[in-house]
Amino acid sequence: MSRITIKDIGKLVGVSPSTVSRALHDHPDISAELKLKIQSVATEMNFIPNATAINLRSKKSMIIGLIIPKLSMYFIPSLIEGISNELNKKNYKLMVLSSDESIEKEIQNIKICCDSNVDGILISLTNKTNHLDHFSPAFNHGIPIVLIDKTIHQDQIDEVIIDDFAASKNCAEYLLNKNCKNILGIFGDANMSITIDRLKGFEATLAKDKGIQYKIIFAENSEIASEKSLIELTSNKDLDGIFMMSDEIMVGVNKSLYEFEQKNKSKTAIKKIAISDGQLPQFMTPNISYLHHSGFELGKLAVAVLYDNFSPNTKTTLKRHYLSTALLEF
Amino acid sequence: MSRITIKDIGKLVGVSPSTVSRALHDHPDISAELKLKIQSVATEMNFIPNATAINLRSKKSMIIGLIIPKLSMYFIPSLIEGISNELNKKNYKLMVLSSDESIEKEIQNIKICCDSNVDGILISLTNKTNHLDHFSPAFNHGIPIVLIDKTIHQDQIDEVIIDDFAASKNCAEYLLNKNCKNILGIFGDANMSITIDRLKGFEATLAKDKGIQYKIIFAENSEIASEKSLIELTSNKDLDGIFMMSDEIMVGVNKSLYEFEQKNKSKTAIKKIAISDGQLPQFMTPNISYLHHSGFELGKLAVAVLYDNFSPNTKTTLKRHYLSTALLEF
DNA sequence: CTGTTAGCGCGTTCAC
């Protein structure tokens, strides 16, 4: 089932391969009738130009590598969708690689991207990554890179993020405005840049007000978030506000809140706010207000920044790109 | 920043490109010391073999195209993870394309796969697809195809699915065993093969018992599932069992159950069962029992079947492959 | 043991 080539078409029409190539590219030198003839034969024979051969010549692959820390159901799908949408507009294809929260796999994935000749790399780091030394293969080959969401702040590579400090500050202020006096903040893995930044924004806001009590806990996943928050709910009767750093944490906390209410046969008046992609909060029981952190939009922005990197001459110098967020109340 | 080639290495070491190629591939003809020499120079210069050139020669791309109906947060991430895991073992790369529930995009995605020279296509159909005519480009080029989960039953292409009929039958029996007499079944888009099959299994089981009342409703997403199920809960006081076809529906129903209980200040004794990937049921309030439909395992199986298609001679003849499921009670 | 040659499919010179 070997594929049709321009040589085959040329033989059939009685012209050389180069003429076929030109006709198919609407080259002005070719007569209109010959063009039509060749093009009709090409479509008739289901001719598909061999992308590999074109890539070899042009030294481009039209493939963008996306490396994500893990294929979680939170945030990642909408991020991929945003990226995919934007890439398709310019005929780029998306290669998805998961690091499964392992640095070894992250290193491996960067190598795979280089091996595969990707034209650019979009990457969100694992929760264990704390330097970018392993990016050197990509640097060596001059492959443009954009860091997304889970990044490390530095001055070499573009970052596309939300203003994590401001986001958690907003959330903390929301709770303060609701008159909360005793607040619990639940964060993800303490090594991640987004955790650190969100933690800073949260603490900076609450520490200013001496009348406020607050506590910080960390939870790597929904399960742990559920367990730990239930302990807090049970032991701290004055708790009146909860901040949840992510959807994953929110899902766990939602469960413990329910269990707590069941056990105590009373409805709590605890105010809740989460940073979320926005799919799940409306299905929490009851609904949870959230600061919208759109994976879709972040993905689109990341691709735009990557495109910007393709033309280094006109390239914007700004290295850190912030996506705007909005607080939605329910 | 043009990349190092075997020609460059050859020039440096003083041998021909083919000798370099052989040394790098550990060809027996090359002397041990020359091999070592060449290999050390190669690594020193950060040589990476050009995959595009290799692909052109070998007529393989080592890329598998995955076409999904939509990048939803339900089921799809774990499906991709299973696929990705399995592909990596044999150095295949994954290209992800979303049809966004549009047939036009599905057609387009199949073309993209052909254009990109993928070595195989894994595809889960949109909820509007009801024939496979648009697969012809892939057929013409002899690209192996495997249908996953959302399929159309036919005899040409391998399908990798769960036994949807048996799955919903199991669920219906679970509710019967719990002594439910008045059951609500909530299903997804009525056009999908999985909806039809699950509906059949559900009805076949319940229709047998004349003492059982049941009702079927359809909901395209969580929101609609929530609205419609709340109406049923409110209007039917005798409802004592609910079957939910998917995670997406479960999330919506969970919310309406909560709202119903809040409004009526009483805990319902409604038994619940869902077909689920298993991530969310444990965080529903209260937990929901489920029939485990593993996206991860389905993905792995799909890749295995695809690999099987690579060697048509030894190929297993079975066209429909079922992943086993298990009912987990909480 | 190693070098030369040829060709994978395409686009782009450079001739005519």
Next chain:
DNA sequence: GTGAACGCGCTAACAG
């Protein structure tokens, strides 16, 4: 207007 020749980087057949 069109064809011939070349090269993208690599490997395999052939030659010595």
